[in-house]
Amino acid sequence: MTQAVETVHVALPGRAYDIRIGPGLLARAGAEIGPLLARPRVAILTDETVAALHLDALRAGLAASGIDEAPALALPPGEATKGWPQFSRAVEWLIEQKVERRDMVVALGGGVIGDLAGFAAAVLRRGVRFVQVPTTLLAQVDSSVGGKTGINSPLGKNLIGAFHQPSLVLADTGVLQTLAPRDFLAGYGEVVKYGLLGDAAFFDWLEANGPALAAGDMAARIHAVRRSCEMKAAIVERDETEQGDRALLNLGHTFCHALEAATGYSDRLLHGEGVAIGCALAFELSARMGLCSQEDPSRVRAHLAAMGMKKDLADIPGALPEADALIDLMAQDKKVQDGRVRFILARGIGRAFVTSDIDAALLRSMLADALATRRP
Template sequence: METVHVPLEGREYDIHIGPGLLPRAGEFIAPLLHTPKVAVLTDETVGALHLETLRAGLAASGIEMTALALPEGESTKGWDQFSRAVEWLIEQKVERRGMVVALGGGVIGDLAGFAAAVLRRGVRFVQIPTSLLAQVDSSVGGKTGINSKQGKNLIGAFHQPSLVLADIDVLGTLKPRDFLAGYGEVVKYGLLGDAKFFDWLEQNGPALASGDQAARIRAVRRSVEMKAEIVVRDETEQGDRALLNLGHTFCHALEAATGYGDRLLHGEGVAIGCALAFELSQRMGLCSQEDPSRIRAHLDAMGMKKDLRAIPGELPDADGLMALMAQDKKVLDGKLRFILARGIGDAFVTSDVDPALVRQLLSEALAA
């Protein structure tokens, strides 16, 4: 087992990464509890696969568990299922010193974390991420929330978990498409701040995807380390933390355009968005022509979506996508912030981007 510590003063927590953590969950959670009871939020698919393993792991340490399984999918991350979850937690008599456990991917982690943030003005919660995307990104850093009809993650709160358990074994139950979608976030970390990590991914990505446990642990650990370092510097995204949104300005517009559905998974949108961000950087003379080509070549070698034509169905035109981008949380004083790059591993945040250049890039990408 590997452990990454997040040293936020007064809200410190550990992220444990390794195999066999779900059956041992009680060992890690018991020291955090005032009473030996937790309320678990999960989804129906993850619950069918892992809920009884978690129940047994908690029972081994004398912890009682109640659970609610919500429908699977991004559409769960809205007011209806959020209200259902909060009302259920109140029915379970979760007190202010109680504990909520999020067992699932990014949707459940975000929703359960937000429910914990608002329940009785804030109760503690534990993240047990079951997807690669959640293990390397959404379970760490305290961003919680739900989607609005107006856009993604526009309703939420910063609420740090008390513990994160990233069990590498559960990744073996993911469908290949879901695993690769999570890999889009892994690639993002190399692109934004660690060129050597991207080099390593080029060499080891195929083994990682095919089930190499040591490679998976190393990829999750490095991703989490990078995110934790940035979160400690900038917890509420006033500066550096925006770097974690590399690829997301394009991604969130594409997700809105495809209805947050199965046409485009979040990590697939991140991968396409990273490729577009580097293409925009190259057109602005910030990075070499080889960088966007190298990124697309790696995504291609991994069997991942890398451009707009890989998204099934019709998309809005360039102006339509620009309008969706304008609704993004990263808009400040009416200006959209982009995360661009001077090269692989050297990203930065800027609002100094000509909208006409973005429109031209999108027009050409849509026509390709």
């Protein structure tokens, strides 16, 4: 049975756009993007891995609707690309391609390419339009939606960037079958996050359907991507620039960003793996502070374990800093406000909230306990 393409609308005044979700969207790219173009031309930013898998299909989809001019720059894959050197290379290349303000940049890739290309579009000629074509589960459910763009600093993740909404998101769920299992499950860490932060019924659904989703069930994948995008769109509509509610989307991320910095933004820990571990830690801290029942963190870890995912500090290979050093890394997080780290904690599954009121001793002892479980 052919799966229909589904649409989630992001209703931002003057910057509204659609997220299109379903298989076969690369083949329809020209029909989807064409109506937005002033001339039949786009410039594509991608990475070498994604280009080998999907660039020809995207170009064929564009050409089918008469968009024959589609130059592409393929950057090196990996988180290390998300810094000044490759960002400068991308911007200068777009200038060489004579990309004008009414033109369209297409970001074909995962979160690294989406974030970098979006930021390049934001600063080029003080802002050109761009389309997100996310090729990973993580990018489809999270980083491609909401207009957060940016690159990393050596001092921390995503500290340099801009809010710049895409004109369209094309989430082709068919391309997910080309992901390695580890990369797919890393993206699933962000899917779980949505259930944990604001939709207990969705988390129930994931407990029941997660294994089928991971095994390739297309209907389940479409549902998970759509529900995640619906939740993110609703939060972004309320709080585009993260003054309040949008911080809920960072459930697990304060821990995650510290762990990513501690592991050198390497493949020791993928972003979505850090989010999953971070969610488990956030629920553990919430339980220790008496905010939620002890059963909640156990349930979170049980689901991550059932999916074959990382769930504890013990699951991260190699050395990690001590608790105090991890806390220092958290203090560099971009969510710091008035010198205080903002945490996203939970009163239960589906009931997350933002606070800076943390018991520092409990945080330190929790991290020390988690580190103590690691094999020497």
